[in-house]
Amino acid sequence: MIEARGLAKRYGDKTAVAGLSFTVKPGVVTGFLGPNGAGKTTTMRLILGLDHPSEGRVTVNGKPFSALYSPMREVGALLDATAVHGGRSAYNHLLCLAQTNDIPRTRVEEVLSVVGLSEVARKRSKGFSLGMSQRLGIAATLLGDPEILMFDEPVNGLDPEGIVWIRNLMKALAAEGRTVFVSSHLMSEMENTADHLIVIGRGRLIADCPMGEFIARSTAQAVRAMTPRPDALARAVAAAGGRATITGSVTAGGSGELEVHGLTAERIGDAAFAAGVPLHLLAPSRASLEEAFMELTADSVEYQGAAHELRQLAHTGRTA
């Protein structure tokens, strides 16, 4: 259980995290989402006590991180897989961490085999690929068999095999009743892994809800439709209460393209059938993080400010 209450962090006059309150619960994978620079890493550093909060507090199992009895037995955290001394072997890297918490050497061998690095355990980590480094980093988080695991952007730079491996590992850890807190800026990755989402933008909490609810909340969900009679379909959709935008005119091949908002694929199909409009394609496209995110933050004054700044910047760029 990780609990943040009114957590804020400022670096000079830059605010990284502002008034963040959330609870990360055991037994599920909690995705920590937000665009780059939203404050995800800062929040994780605050949880681990690496940075000191400017305001508020964050506790792990009810205590500040530095007050934990045996930190590695309670929390395993991977913030940066490349943050190892390249001159040290994988085995010695894990051993020096294990020793701080009186974890036996046998456990080092064990986690090396869990992550599949036993063969290269005595090699210096300098020569490791990013995937191997990620595995080494994950091995370190598992050393104390902790109830809480935190991963910061664990799939960054991994090949598909590595991504699947990490995804399955996180699910398995959560299924064992552990607390798994994983950050990402990729909605697609979170969709496949997380059960619960905490979404932040500009250091502020935007959503804290189950995955399904977050996706459903987004009206940015659209359905792509192709038909030889786009105008007729657009009228049918409008009559059924949806909004259609013609995104592609009828080509020589015979189909025009529309993007429909506010109706499910089923309702669009029914409406088209009732209106006698032939359909060549009907494909629900899930809202991407960016779309869902922009929509959820549209009301935020700060974001409008940012958008305004961007427009201004674009404008001055043009006139300059």
Place this chain on the structure above:
Amino acid sequence: MTSLTAQPGSPTAAGRARAVPPATRRPGFAGTLRSELTKIRSLRSTYFTLIAFFVAGVGFAIAAAEGNRVSADHGPFDATAMSLRGAVYLGELIIVVIGALMITSEYGTRMIGTSLTAMPRRGVLYVAKALVLACVTFVVALATSLASFFVGQAILASTGEGASIASPDALRAVLLSAAFVTCCALLAFGLGAIIRYTAGAVTALFGAVFLIPLLAQVLPTSWFDEIVRWLPGGTALGAIVSTTGPPNPHLFGPYGELAVFAGYAAIAVVTGALLFRRRDI
């Protein structure tokens, strides 16, 4: 994930078997000391640096003694100091790298975040690092100054000018040389904790130990005589390795000069500790 939980043991809150035995007492200083020893032992650069230090120190002692043996027309000299000078001067140059790296390499590799996630009590980590550094440095420095002394005196023995370790002055000079080099390592460590970059820490240290005594010499003699005993490194070394009294009458004795230098090291180590505890990583 059965391999994670295959070990028998008491169940966790979630009902799984424990893969790791529970801590019988709160993990802290003892484990962190072992961890730091593992860290320093597991890097090749440690061995390269320490061997370079030993070879350079003993090599200097051999060269100095040989030079003295073959030149017949030299006057009276301090045989002990002659053999130890290399160990301390070159030690100063070489050992500081290990001292600074002990903490700056953690920042350079960003390993510091991982280290503090494993052991978040920063004071424990800092003291463990300083202690391991001091012990390793002192052992190697003592081996170097002893070897330098014996090798040097063995060469000088043929001319009948060698000193004996049995003389209290010689033994003191050997021990204080090792202590001085240890203080150098700790001064570098403290500067490393303050500056957090290897190059910056080593440069700052060379500035303090070599440049300040050098620059002080441009002062009027009366001023220089007033401050010379307080200068870090440099001139103080003469007093520490000497068995025939300080080379400059304005210096403290060997213990006094070592104490002054240890004081600088202590200031750096304590300042580093305060910053290490307070700063964001």
